[in-house]
Amino acid sequence: MTVRKRELAREHLLGLIESRAVGQAIPSERQLSADLGISRPTLRAVADDLVRDGWLVREHGRGMFVGAPKIAQRIVAAGPEVRDGAGYPQAPGRWVSRILSQVVIPAGSQVAVRLGISTGTPLLRIARQRTVNGEPMCLELIHVLNDLVPAIDGKVIEAGSFYALLRERYGVIPTRAEQVHEAAAADSSEAALLGLNTGDPILTLERTTVDQYGRLFEYTRAAYRSDRYRVSSRLNLAGVLDVEPARIIPVG
Numbered sequence: 001m002t003v004r005k006r007e008l009a010r011e012h013l014l015g016l017i018e019s020r021a022v023g024q025a026i027p028s029e030r031q032l033s034a035d036l037g038i039s040r041p042t043l044r045a046v047a048d049d050l051v052r053d054g055w056l057v058r059e060h061g062r063g064m065f066v067g068a069p070k071i072a073q074r075i076v077a078a079g080p081e082v083r084d085g086a087g088y089p090q091a092p093g094r095w096v097s098r099i100l101s102q103v104v105i106p107a108g109s110q111v112a113v114r115l116g117i118s119t120g121t122p123l124l125r126i127a128r129q130r131t132v133n134g135e136p137m138c139l140e141l142i143h144v145l146n147d148l149v150p151a152i153d154g155k156v157i158e159a160g161s162f163y164a165l166l167r168e169r170y171g172v173i174p175t176r177a178e179q180v181h182e183a184a185a186a187d188s189s190e191a192a193l194l195g196l197n198t199g200d201p202i203l204t205l206e207r208t209t210v211d212q213y214g215r216l217f218e219y220t221r222a223a224y225r226s227d228r229y230r231v232s233s234r235l236n237l238a239g240v241l242d243v244e245p246a247r248i249i250p251v252g
Helices: 002-018 029-036 040-052 109-115 154-159 162-170 188-194
Strands: 056-059 063-066 071-075 095-106 122-132 135-145 176-185 201-210 216-225 229-233
Touching: 002 029, 002 040, 029 040, 040 056, 095 154, 109 135, 109 216, 122 154, 135 188, 154 162, 188 216
Parallel strands: 071 229
Antiparallel strands: 056 063, 095 122, 122 135, 135 216, 176 201, 201 216
16 A cells, blocks of 8 residues: 555655646645645655656755656666667767867877876877756767868767767777776866866776777767666676676776
C-alpha cells in the first residue's frame, strides 16, 4: 500500500509542477499530506526524489517551488539509439554550440602523454560553449591531431555534430573512448560562461578517443553544470562470466 501511495503522490506532484511555471510555489507538505491522505514522511520522500532530479526546489522556511529538471545524458554500449558512434543517445533539449576560440598549438607535455604523441606535435584546440534551450550547460576544450583536420571550419562545428563532421568530411571514425567524470569547483572563467558563481560545483569529463585505425586522435576536457546535468549508465549484467577489475584512478 505504501508503494501505491508513493506513486499517487508522485503523479500528483508532477501534475502540480506541469501546471505551474518555474519558480512558482506548490502547496505545503502539511497541506499536500492532508489532501492526499498520506503521512508527511512518505510525502517528503517523494518530494526529495523530485528535488534531487531538479523538478522541485526546496527553500528552508519558505516551502517548495517548481524547478527546472536536470538534463539527463545516458551512456550506453551500442545500438540504433547511439549517435555518431559516440556512445551517447541524443540528450533531451535543443543543444547549440558556440565556438569561443579555435587555434593550432604545439602539444604540451600533459596532452602529449594522453595522446601518446611527441611534445610539440601540432594540435587543433577548440573551445566551445554548449547551451540547451538557450541555457549554458557545458564548456568543452577539444584537442585533435591537426594533420587529420586541415582547414576545419568552426562555423560547421557550430552547425552540427563534431564527430559527424570528422566522419563525413575527414574520414576519421571514432570507435572507442575512455573517459573519467569527476566533481570539481568552477573557476572564474568557467563560472562566467556557465552562469555560476566561482567555486560552485561542476561535473568535469576527460575523454581520449581512438579512431578506426586504433589511433588516439582526440583529448577533450568538458565542464558541466552539476545542478542541471547528470549522467546515467545502462548495464547489461546477464551472462557475464568475466569482469575486468575496476581501476582506481589517483587524484592529485
